[in-house]
Amino acid sequence: MTGISDSTDEAQIIASILAGDTRLFHDLIRPHERSVYAMALSLLHNEADAEDAAQEAFLKAFHNLAHFRGESKFSTWLISITLNEARSRLRSKKNMKMESLDEPPESQGTITPALLRDWREIPSEALERHEIRAMLQQAITDLPLIYREVFLLRDVEELSVNQSAEALGISIASVKVRLHRARIMLQKKLVPQLQRVNPKRRWFSWS
Amino acid sequence: MVIECKHVWEHISGYLDGALSPEVLDQVQKHLEHCEICSAILDSTRNILILTADERVFELPLGFSERLHARLEAEIRGITPAPSDTE
Numbered sequence: 001m002t003g004i005s006d007s008t009d010e011a012q013i014i015a016s017i018l019a020g021d022t023r024l025f026h027d028l029i030r031p032h033e034r035s036v037y038a039m040a041l042s043l044l045h046n047e048a049d050a051e052d053a054a055q056e057a058f059l060k061a062f063h064n065l066a067h068f069r070g071e072s073k074f075s076t077w078l079i080s081i082t083l084n085e086a087r088s089r090l091r092s093k094k095n096m097k098m099e100s101l102d103e104p105p106e107s108q109g110t111i112t113p114a115l116l117r118d119w120r121e122i123p124s125e126a127l128e129r130h131e132i133r134a135m136l137q138q139a140i141t142d143l144p145l146i147y148r149e150v151f152l153l154r155d156v157e158e159l160s161v162n163q164s165a166e167a168l169g170i171s172i173a174s175v176k177v178r179l180h181r182a183r184i185m186l187q188k189k190l191v192p193q194l195q196r197v198n199p200k201r202r203w204f205s206w207s
Numbered sequence: 208m209v210i211e212c213k214h215v216w217e218h219i220s221g222y223l224d225g226a227l228s229p230e231v232l233d234q235v236q237k238h239l240e241h242c243e244i245c246s247a248i249l250d251s252t253r254n255i256l257i258l259t260a261d262e263r264v265f266e267l268p269l270g271f272s273e274r275l276h277a278r279l280e281a282e283i284r285g286i287t288p289a290p291s292d293t294e
Contacts, residue, residue, distance in 0.1 A: 022283045026276055033272060038265035047268055054271075055278050062282065113216055117243050119250040127263040136264050155256055156265075161224075180220035186259065187252040194255075 010074050018066055025062055032075055035157055036082045042141050042152050043086035053089055057082040072163065079157050080167045083149065090145075111184045114191035122194055131197060139189045147182035154179050210234050215245045219252055 013028045029036075036057055041050035060081050061068075068077050126132045143151060153164040154175070165175045215238050221227045222235055239246050258264070 025283060026279060029279075030272075033275065034262055034265065034267055037267055037271065038262075041265055051268060051271060051274070055275055058275060058279060059282055062279065110213060110217060113219070113248045113252070115244055116247045116251065119247045119254065121250070121254050122258060124258065124261055127258065127261050132258075133264050133266070136259050140259060140264075155260055158260070176220070176226075180217075183220050183223075183252055183256065184216070186255055187248065190255050191251050194251075 007073060011070060014065060014068065014070075014074070022062075025065075028074070029058055029061070029078075032078050035075065036078060038156060039079060039082045039152055040086050042137075042148060042156075043083075043145075044089060045141055049089065053085050054082065057085045060085065075157075076159055076163050076167075079153065079159065083153070083167055111181055111188065113184050114188045116191060116195070119191075120195075120198060122198055126198070129197075132194075135190065135193055135197070139186055139193075142189070143182055143185060147178050147185065150175055150178040151182035151186070155183070210238055212238075212242060212245055215239070215242070216248065219249060222249065223253055223256065 010028065013024050017024050017028065033054075037050060037054045040053040040057070041047065044050045044053060057078070061078055064081075068074065122132075127136075140148065140151065140156075149168055150164060153159045153167055154161065159167065161172055161175050161179075164179075165172045168175070170178075215235055218227055218231060218235050222232070227235065239249065
């Protein structure tokens with residue numbers, strides 16, 4: 001999350017790099033390593049491919065830094081580069097296993113969420129447990145690609161709806177529809193799993 | 208106007224983003240006041256979004272930073288800045 005002062009710092013660092021102080025590029029990208037890797041991993045499903053794609057994305061960012069206009073945030077620009085890098089790798093792997101960019105067939109109509117009567121909140125501390133992190137990762141990577149991309153940009157990388165639409169080359173309306181489906185799909189999948197593992201959940205009443 | 212659960216589900220995402228029109232928002236809120244199922248769906252979805260946005264979900268592999276910066280270092284050293292005419 002970049003505040004105003006951070007983005008001013010970022011603009012200054014970028015100017016210095018372009019003026020020749022290229023070593024500052026290391027500092028520029030340090031805060032973004034995790035988000036670039038997360039994006040690559042969720043799209044490519046494989047740690048080695050994801051690391052390679054992430055490295056490639058950073059190298060492309062370095063070589064194309066002069067083209068960064070500062071109209072968007074540096075993080076947004078970097079995520080777009082990562083998305084494109086991962087997408088081109090997915091395309092070149094199409095002989096092995098092609099993930100369709102079309103709407104999955106079941107996607108017309110309403111997706112029914114997991115129905116429940118009350119929800120005991122899962123606190124963020126639960127993420128200390130490997131089991132919970134793995135469950136969330138798996139649920140995200142299992143989303144069909146068109147939903148996964150939107151979800152990652154919007155809810156993991158925290159781009160705006162407009163920025164997500166621009167990065168994906170789709171309309172704002174499509175972003176909203178896909179995002180909605182992605183969120184409901186995750187709710188449907190994760191609610192039963194999380195209810196099972198939430199250790200604080202106890203039934204005191206049988207009525 | 209009273210709306211059914213099914214219609215509320217279609218607005219969950221918009222509700223969480225604060226993107227509903229005032230009329231729809233009002234209908235959804237009225238429904239939520241008396242429907243524990245839709246309230247639980249909404250709470251659980253919100254909770255899941257908070258968890259999935261947490262940076263701990265996707266951890267960097269061991270040595271990721273070191274390998275990345277070594278590769279960048281090699282690349283940066285290989286290319287002394289020669290803007291525009293090398294591209």
